[in-house]
Amino acid sequence: MSVSIHSPSQYRETAQRWTRCGRVLAVWAVLLGLSIAWLGADFALGQATLVATYAIAGLGVVIIVGQAGQIVLGQGAFVALGAYAQALLVQAGVAPPLALPLAAAVGALGGALASLPAGRLGGLYFGMSTLAFALIVEELLVRWESLTHGAAGLVVPAFGFAGWTADAPGAQAAVSILVLLALLALCARLLQSRLGRAWRAVREDEMAAAACGIAAGPTKLRAFVVGSSLSALAGGLYAHWIGFISPEQFGLVFSFELLMLVFIGGARQLSGAAWGALVVVAIPQAIAVLRDALPGDWARSAGLELVLFGGVIVGVVLLRPQGLARAADRPSGGAA
């Protein structure tokens, strides 16, 4: 892990980083091209939109779990906050691109609130407080019917501005991929900064970090603010792409999907969010294919899907407890 010490080798490193970025982008472009050729443009682009949106949401978890080393068990709530904020703002007449930052701000506020009680604690308590926050948010979304229409959900108009609307799969994919790339660049910059180094220091050893003048509480709080605003931004986009949001979409299972996404992709790299998103979006599709291939009526039961999804989680965790992407990069410390 390079810490930006100013030296001649830094230029070489920067150049290397750019080549690596280029290579990764090329791989993704090839993947997208192949899937368009294989699955048809509309379906492939629709899935690409989902992958990019999930990746943005996962980026938030990467920041909190992978960089700052905290547990978050209720990330779905931040996505929900973003989605509902976006839907309500757009319904109130705000242009979608302008509403997105506001949705992210609402998510940031939620993140700050969720991490507030555990400001002095780490580890499991942190996870518990985010879990409680997520359950409170979910309950409020169901109960506050005058604002959210409760379990009946909200219809969200298409994304667009100044007369242009992104209702074609291609436009949606383009918007979400562009946003993802911009956020990736932003996060990469952030991780090079003082704050990013502080996160890693707190992750590795809180006491040592404190000895170096890094206050653990505010550092974790900032990780939560950044991570939850990223997820909220993803929620805002997601609301547009799906066109309809209801509280149960963002429940506990969704929070765990995001955790699994980061676990599979690898929490230490930002690009892990994208790889994890690809797998998490692909799993339900693969399960659907498998279900059709299996004989007999029992394959139609709703239970099988749960069993298979649970099986995938268990399998991944047992086979690669360090995550799929960087098996060699062993995480240290018990907090993450």
Place this chain on the structure above:
Amino acid sequence: MLSFLQVLSSGIAIGCVYGLVALSFVLIYKATETVSFMQGDLLMLGGFAGLALHLALGWPLGLAAFAAVVGVALLGAGLERVALRRAIGQPHLVAVLLTFGLGMMMRGGVASVPAAAQDMYRLPFAADVVTVGPLVLAASHLWVAGATVLLAVLLATFFRHTRAGLALRACSEDARVAALMGVPVARMHTLAWALGAGLAAVAGLLLAPITFVHLNMGFIALKAFPAAVLGGLTSLPGALAGGIFLGVVESLAGLVLPEGAKDLVPYVLLMLALLLFPQGLAAGRMDGRGR
């Protein structure tokens, strides 16, 4: 006053269930440092197993309940042997995901049984009432409270006066020192999981007469987390007390607060508890570490 007492009794009954689940969670967490997200699913499994043995096979209720608890405890021990011990020493995230996945598989497995997925079931004595003067109490509430007291006494005896109980406690305090003293730590981990799973199954069977037996009854375990945190996350009596406290407060909130606010109470309490008493409510008294 009368309605207050009735609400209090139902609060204590449901609180006992929260407390037992919290107890099982804390037991596992203390002994193995593993965060279990499948206590709710074990609870559901216990409820269904008891019901299936009683209704489908015609076993007497007591025997069916006992067999269900033993069965789920064995399942817990088996899962520890096969999968869960891999999570020991790993970051919490590994255990959280692993147990969540296993719980999902249990829920899916029960959901694949058509009879289980479609209906809700009640145990036969659920509707009985006991009248004490003007006070009418549900028999099931008394059953639950009685069973919890009995279980607490049994557990206390186990942890204080048996070799295995003492070894398990030693293991929870400091696994390395316990190992040096000749405690078979790996076997204690299996025992902890068996106990934890069995306790969750007992909670499921006790919950059956209060609510119904259905696929999503395991969600009640989410309320066990606040209970465990209120108890300080490391104290077994604290977890039980936290659960009962939570059940009572929740029921009283249902009496006073508007419809729907009741379900928020445990989580709001959890946030407040973390904010105001970061070491758990009992921390000052117990000097950090409870039993």
